[in-house]
Structures are given as C-alpha cells and as structure tokens.
Amino acid sequence: MESGIVKIRLDKWLWAARFYKTRSLAAQEIGKGRVLVNGQAAKPAREVAADDLVSVRKNDPPTEVRVLAISNVRGPASVAHLLYEETPESLAAREHAMETRRLAPEPALDIAAGRPTKRDRRLIGQIKGR
Secondary structure: OOOOOEEEEEHHHHHOOOOOOHHHHHHHHHHHOOOOEEEEEEOOOOOOOOOOOEEEEEOOOOEEEEEOOOOOOOHHHHHHHHHHEEOOOHHHHHHHHHHHHHHOOHHHHHHOHHHOOOHHHHHHHHOHHH
C-alpha cells in the first residue's frame, strides 16, 4: 500500500486487490458492465479513491466492497485484503445464497428411473399425439 497515491485506475485497483488475475481481464469485465462504482457503470480508466463503493459481479450475488486503501502493486492476498472491506449487506447476501444452495435438493435426485424405456417412449408419444 502506498500512501502517496490518492486515486488510481479502476482496472489497476481491481488487479492489485486480487479480484481479477490480470489487468486486461479486469478491463474486459468492466467493459461488460460487471463492475459498478458508487452505483454507476464505469470504464477501466475511471479513477477510484478511498471510500468509494465498488460492486463486482463475478458470482451471484455481487460482491460490494468499500475501498480502504490504494495500491498500484499486486502483492500477496493478505496485503490485498487490506485494500477493501466488504459491506455488511454483501456479506449477508453471500451467506444467504450459500445457505440456500446448501439446502437446495440435489438435481440428480429428480431422475430416479433413469432413461425412458421403449415402452415409456411409446406412451410419451401417445400422450403428445404422435
């Protein structure tokens, strides 16, 4: 973290904070509209500063973080985590989504009988009017 820097490009900050593996990947995701700054669509060259609210839609639900510090150097994950703080609403939404995924039934359990037999296919054909 460098204290002399006041603002930095959004794509560079996302890369330094380890949201994306490369700056070009961060720029592509910003261009697709998957990153918002203070609730507004942004461009890769948009400058972010401390206390900006950045929403990153990598997974469902989107992750909302508040920028705490600026760095233009990509460091270890422990240092990168100090650059931002996830909002309580985002944490609650992620925990809720994780819980609903955990409690959801296994999709493969719906297919109990497996593949339809020849007789089953004939019955399905009669029902559909073929």
